Amino acid sequence: MSNIIVVFPKKEIATNIRNILVRSGFDVLAVTTTGAQALHYVDTLDDGVIVCGYRLSDMMYSDIRDYLPDSFQLLLIASADKWGDGLEEGVVGLPMPIKVYDLVNTLEMILQTMRRRRKKRREALKNRDPKQREIINQAKGLLMERNGMTEEEAHRYLQKNSMDTGTSMIETAQMILTIMSE
Structure with a gap:
């Protein structure tokens, strides 16, 4: 579309x-x-x-x-x-x-x-290795837990931030894990 x-x-x-x-x-x-x-x-x-x-x-x-x-x-x-x-x-x-x-x-x-x-x-996305998928899943889990998001909302949040900042989803997920784990 x-x-x-x-x-x-x-x-x-x-x-x-x-x-x-x-x-x-x-x-x-x-x-x-x-x-x-x-x-x-x-x-x-x-x-x-x-x-x-x-x-x-x-x-x-x-x-x-x-x-x-x-x-x-x-x-x-x-x-x-x-x-x-x-x-x-x-x-x-x-x-x-x-x-x-x-x-x-x-x-x-x-x-x-x-x-x-x-x-x-x-x-x-299909070619991501399991380690990268795990980092993204951890970041989504943290967003779901702390912000009350659904998995779809957390994924969309990662995508949107990734596009807005010009970084890959892996880098965005790592930043979220670093910031929210402190």
């Missing part, structure tokens, strides 16, 4: 882009007018794509990118002179005026790249 969030300061523009994407076969999770609303949705997801304009009512596209975990991509739709100097990592740009064909193909390319990354992560 693709987690697509459309963010533009004008609701009509955001709705039009959502309609184009839906007609092209994409599932759009949310349409918002502020970066804060978009980031609220991001907090509940593992990965996805934000389609946005250059300037929103509460922040710039670069501010949103700074708050996004690495598992999210940002598709910037703006005039080429706004990002002619280049874009930072995790941002793909489409020049205005936008062509439906370009929007659909670019988004499909981004989603395909994300699916490949997700598949690699799953394969890496």
Whole structure:
């Protein structure tokens, strides 16, 4: 499933882009007018794509990118002179005026790249050795015991912290064991 969030300061523009994407076969999770609303949705997801304009009512596209975990991509739709100097990592740009064909193909390319990354992560999870699995299970057990989490919530907590800090799940589990054992 693709987690697509459309963010533009004008609701009509955001709705039009959502309609184009839906007609092209994409599932759009949310349409918002502020970066804060978009980031609220991001907090509940593992990965996805934000389609946005250059300037929103509460922040710039670069501010949103700074708050996004690495598992999210940002598709910037703006005039080429706004990002002619280049874009930072995790941002793909489409020049205005936008062509439906370009929007659909670019988004499909981004989603395909994300699916490949997700598949690699799953394969890496399957290839963990028993010692690494035990460290993760110990950290989950500690989170379940001390914070009253279910196993699924503890696993999600480890995943989210791992993505937010840019560390592996093993390193995150070891940090939790170190911090909570003191």
